[in-house]
Amino acid sequence: MTPAYVVRRIGFYVLICAITLFFAVPMLWLASAPFDASPGLGVHWPDWTLDNFRETLAHPYAMHSMVNSLLICVTTAVAVTAFAALASYALSRVRLPGRDALLYGLLLLSSVVTGTAAMVPIFVMMFQLGLIDSRFGVALVMTGGLLPAAIFILKDFVDAVPKSYEESARVFGASTGQILRDVVLPVARPGLATILVWAFVNSWGNFLVPFLLIRSIEKQPGAVLLQTFTDEGGSANLSVIPVFSLLFSIPVVVLYLLVNSRYGFRFHGGIKS
Amino acid sequence: MAGIDIEGLATVYPNGVRAVDGLDLTVAHGEFFALLGPSGCGKTTLLRTIAGLEPASEGTVRIDSADVTRLEPGKRGVAMVFQDYALFPHMTVSENITYPLKVRRVAPATRTAVAERTSGELSLQGLLERRPGQLSGGQQQRVALARAIASKGKVLLLDEPLSNLDARLRLEARTFLKKLQKDLGITTVFVTHDQAEALALADRIAVMQSGKLRQLGSPREVFARPANTFVANFIGSTPMNLLTGSVASGGSVSIAGGSLPAATGSVPVGAEVTVGVRPEYLTLSIGDVSGPSIRGSVVVAENLGTQSLVSVECDGTLIGVTVPEEDEPDPGATVVLTASESRVLLYDKESGELLARQPAPVG
Numbered sequence: 001m002t003p004a005y006v007v008r009r010i011g012f013y014v015l016i017c018a019i020t021l022f023f024a025v026p027m028l029w030l031a032s033a034p035f036d037a038s039p040g041l042g043v044h045w046p047d048w049t050l051d052n053f054r055e056t057l058a059h060p061y062a063m064h065s066m067v068n069s070l071l072i073c074v075t076t077a078v079a080v081t082a083f084a085a086l087a088s089y090a091l092s093r094v095r096l097p098g099r100d101a102l103l104y105g106l107l108l109l110s111s112v113v114t115g116t117a118a119m120v121p122i123f124v125m126m127f128q129l130g131l132i133d134s135r136f137g138v139a140l141v142m143t144g145g146l147l148p149a150a151i152f153i154l155k156d157f158v159d160a161v162p163k164s165y166e167e168s169a170r171v172f173g174a175s176t177g178q179i180l181r182d183v184v185l186p187v188a189r190p191g192l193a194t195i196l197v198w199a200f201v202n203s204w205g206n207f208l209v210p211f212l213l214i215r216s217i218e219k220q221p222g223a224v225l226l227q228t229f230t231d232e233g234g235s236a237n238l239s240v241i242p243v244f245s246l247l248f249s250i251p252v253v254v255l256y257l258l259v260n261s262r263y264g265f266r267f268h269g270g271i272k273s
Numbered sequence: 274m275a276g277i278d279i280e281g282l283a284t285v286y287p288n289g290v291r292a293v294d295g296l297d298l299t300v301a302h303g304e305f306f307a308l309l310g311p312s313g314c315g316k317t318t319l320l321r322t323i324a325g326l327e328p329a330s331e332g333t334v335r336i337d338s339a340d341v342t343r344l345e346p347g348k349r350g351v352a353m354v355f356q357d358y359a360l361f362p363h364m365t366v367s368e369n370i371t372y373p374l375k376v377r378r379v380a381p382a383t384r385t386a387v388a389e390r391t392s393g394e395l396s397l398q399g400l401l402e403r404r405p406g407q408l409s410g411g412q413q414q415r416v417a418l419a420r421a422i423a424s425k426g427k428v429l430l431l432d433e434p435l436s437n438l439d440a441r442l443r444l445e446a447r448t449f450l451k452k453l454q455k456d457l458g459i460t461t462v463f464v465t466h467d468q469a470e471a472l473a474l475a476d477r478i479a480v481m482q483s484g485k486l487r488q489l490g491s492p493r494e495v496f497a498r499p500a501n502t503f504v505a506n507f508i509g510s511t512p513m514n515l516l517t518g519s520v521a522s523g524g525s526v527s528i529a530g531g532s533l534p535a536a537t538g539s540v541p542v543g544a545e546v547t548v549g550v551r552p553e554y555l556t557l558s559i560g561d562v563s564g565p566s567i568r569g570s571v572v573v574a575e576n577l578g579t580q581s582l583v584s585v586e587c588d589g590t591l592i593g594v595t596v597p598e599e600d601e602p603d604p605g606a607t608v609v610l611t612a613s614e615s616r617v618l619l620y621d622k623e624s625g626e627l628l629a630r631q632p633a634p635v636g
Contacts (some may be wrong), residue, residue, distance in 0.1 A: 167326050168359035172373035172424050173347025182372070186363040 030249070033242035040238060056243040061217055061225055066247065068135060069221035072210070073203045075139040076146065080199035081192055083143070084150035089180055091151065092158040093166075103152055110148035119212060126213055133215040141213065142203045150195050157191025158184060190263040197259050201252050222248045275350075275427035275460050276302045277323060281332035283484075284315070284322045292318035294484035295332070300477075303458045305451070307475035309465055311507065315484035316464045320430050323462065324353050337427050347376075352426030356433040358417035360405035366392070366416050367401040373424035391419045395453070411442050418450075422457065429454075431463035435470055447473055468508045472496060480504045498618065502547060502625035505618070511552045511582055514592050517622070518548040526619065530588025531567030534614040540628055547620040552582060552593040554616035558609050559602065567592065567610045571602045585610060 025043055033039040034053070036046035056062050091099060122141060123132075131137030161184050169179045185192065207223045214220050217228065226244060229237040277300040284293040292315040300306045308316040321327040323334055325346035333342045341349040352373075360369050368375075370391055371384040379387075392401055395415040405413055414434070421429055434450060435443045451474050454461050465471050471478045472492040480488045480495060480503075488500040499505035505513045518528030520540050525532045528548050540546065569587030581601040584591050585608055594610055602608055619628040 162357065162359065164355040164357050164359035165361060167346075168353065168355055169372070169376070170326070171324055171346045171351060171353045172376050172420075173345075174376045178376060182375075183361055187361070189363070 030242065030246055033238075034246045036242075039242050052239045052243045056240045056247070059229075059240055061220070061228075062240065062244055064218060065220055065222045065225040068219055069204060069223065069248075070251070072135050072139050072142070072221050073200050075136070076142045076203040077196050077200040079139065079143045080146045080150050081196045083147055084154045084195055085185060085188075085192060086180075087147070087151045088154040088158045089184055092155050103148075103155070106148035107152050110145055116208065119208065123212055132213055133219060135214070135219055135221075138210045138213050138221075139203075141209050142206055145209075146199050146202055150199060153198070154188070154191050154195055157188040157194075161187045193259045193263045197255050200255055204252055275337040276300055276304070277428060277460065277462065278335040278338075279323070279332070280335075282319070282322065282329055282334060283331040284318050284327050285330040291484050292327075293322060296484070296486055298479060298486065298489070300460060300462060302460055304460055305454050305474060305476045306460075306462045307465060307471035307478045308462065308481060309468060309471040309478050309507075310481035310487075312466055314481045316466075316481050317432060318484075319481070320353075320432055320462060320464045323428075324351050324430050325349050350427040351430055352421035352424045352428070353430040354414075354417045354421050354432065354434060356436060358405075358413050358437070360413055360416055360420075362405055365402050365404055366397065366408070369405065369416055370401075370419045370423050372420065387423050391423045394422070395419045410438050411446060414438065414446060415449075418453070422459075427460065429459050429461040431461065433465060434463055435465070436467075443470075450474065469510060472508070480507060497551075497616075498627070499549070500627050502549065502620050505549045505620070509551060509553075511577075511593060511595060513549050513551050514555070515620075516548050516590060516592070518546060520544045520546060520619075524614065525565045526617065529567050529569070529590045529592060531569075531610075532565040533567065533610075533612050533617045534565050535617040535619055536614055537619065538628070540619060545622045546628060547622050547625065549618040549620055550612050550616055552595045554612055555592070555594040556611045557583060557585070557594045557596050557600070557602065558611065559606065560609070562609050562611055564611065569608060569610065571604050571606045571608055573604060574601050576601075583608075 028043045032043060032046045035048055035050070036044075037049040037051065038047065039052065091103065096102070126132055126137050126141065129137070131140065165183050165187065166179050169183050174182065205223055210221050211224045214224070217225070220228075222244070226241065226248070229240045229244065231237045277298070279296055279298040282293055282296045282298075283291060285291050294315070296319065308319055310316045318327055322329050323336075325341070325344060329342050333340055335341065336349055336351065361372065364372065367385070367388040370388045371379075374384045374387060388401060392398055395418060397412065397415055397419060400408065400412060400416075405416065408416065414437070431450075435446055438446055447470065454474075463474070472495070475492060477489065477491055478495050479486055482503055488495055488504045490498075490500075495504060495508055499508060499513070502515055505515060516528045518526045520535075520537050520542050521527045521532055522542050524534060524537055526535045526537070526546065526548050533548065533550065535548070567585075567587045569585040569592065572584045572586050572591065574584075575582045576598070577595070579598055580595045581598055583594050583596055583602060585594060586592075587610070592610060596602070620626060621628055
């Protein structure tokens with residue numbers, strides 16, 4: 001153990017600590033600020049109180065926006081999973097010329113569709129359809145944006161279901177619908193769970209789509225509402241924001257834990273997470 | 274009765290490969306029928322075409338005298354066991370066995386009764402609540418068989434039924450399968466690439482090559498009198514000796530510096546033929562013998578358990594002969610090979626087809 005070695009090790013651990021701190025501070029803030037009598041922008045040992053919770057619950061829109069978020073995200077997650085299941089089964093089993101090109105094309109375009117680039121046409125389209133200021137409209141746009149990637153991921157799971165399972169069911173007289181319901185989907189269940197959570201989490205944190213398409217504040221989901229928490233003076237309302245942030249992160253964490261304990265997250269082939 | 278009639282059947286893949294090429298075949302009711310051939314010969318495609326999983330390009334398939342060529346697999350009255358058994362991993366053994374009934378919306382109470390009865394027949398009692406992943410290979414195979422039986426098909430199709438089992442279990446399963454088929458009396462077609470399996474199990478064997486039928490017959494016929502050199506090569510655990518020779522006068526063929534007796538029939542004297550004789554049907558002796566024989570010296574002897582396969586060099590060609598273990602000669606010894614006339618087969622040198630049509634040997 002030369003002195004140079006010791007210095008190198010110390011330097012290394014200091015660096016690690018700095019990096020860890022960078023990621024840990026926001027988490028610590030999220031854990032301490034909601035319970036602090038005078039929450040600020042720094043992390044310090046809280047002066048324990050539950051007043052912030054009382055204030056947040058009394059906020060006219062805070063809790064309502066959670067319901068909006070749930071409404072939009074559950075709709076999106078269920079729609080994405082259902083459509084992706086049907087589409088990936090078809091794409092996995094039907095020999096289609098240029099199928100892979102189609103898949104990659106869709107995947108590429110999907111990041112554009114819900115991205116900023118397509119926001120104006122999407123706004124115009126939704127306006128023409130009369131779906132402005134509609135939570136259903138928001139779910140629809142987000143479903144469209146998430147579907148290509150969902151199909152892409154789920155197709156790997158469906159590809160992994162042995163063909164002999166289906167053929168076996170076919171010989172026993174099962175229809176295509178029965179094969180899908182009784183054999184393919186149950187076997188691909190870990191994939192469906194992955195897609196469900198992935199779609200939920202993606203739409204839960206989406207700010208841009210509801211921000212553009214929803215006008216009235218009572219229909220806004222949590223992700224958008226968060227930026228409206230200001231006090232009379234126009235500066236950030238630091239007693240509501242920490243509590244709201246904490247509550248906002250709970251559904252995602254719960255969903256992850258639930259699905260992970262039942263299926264474990266598995267990504268095959270194409271995309272890794 | 275529930276036999277299978279196949280007429281002029283061809284299955285052509287989109288890439289133009291004729292996997293099954295103009296096949297005529299009849300499987301009798303209650304028969305245990307083997308489709309045998311090397312990989313890629315079209316035997317599995319034929320089985321899948323009978324099941325309806327591959328569309329027939331030409332010809333007809335009739336099951337129980339009804340034309341099923343254009344019917345969906347589920348409407349043909351066939352049950353099939355796949356090579357990997359295709360048990361549904363998310364269902365219990367009981368649910369797997371009764372899945373064919375669930376598809377037909379049979380009442381749950383009836384399904385439970387069928388599961389219990391069928392599992393009893395296949396000694397699967399006590400395993401009904403397990404999942405396929407918790408079963409051994411042999412048990413999985415029996416579950417797959419139980420499911421096929423529970424579906425009450427008129428015809429049972431088995432794709433390589435024993436290939437997924439390890440060697441020792443395979444013999445056990447073979448006996449079990451043959452007994453089960455006899456007990457049920459159900460018309461069964463199975464695919465195998467293992468000639469020993471086909472010989473052991475089947476009532477009749479169809480040997481296939483490149484989508485065509487090369488020989489159809491009982492295991493005994495196929496073993497003792499292969500219709501052509503392809504079948505001769507393919508059947509038998511020790512390869513048949515196929516040697517070039519010429520027909521000599523007095524009902525014999527001269528090969529490898531000696532001669533063997535043969536029913537030459539109408540083949541003219543002096544004609545070049547391929548002479549086929551199984552190692553099991555050659556007799557090895559030391560010292561002179563009367564009648565046609567081949568003389569040579571022992572090169573190696575391979576132990577096969579109760580027998581030894583002895584390679585004898587006769588005038589530059591190697592001839593295999595099996596001898597009982599206690600009669601194994603020493604390498605280098607001079608020996609004489611003889612055979613009975615009925616065991617020596619003559620094949621056309623060009624086409625490889627069996628020539629002289631003498632009556633089949635008995636026993």
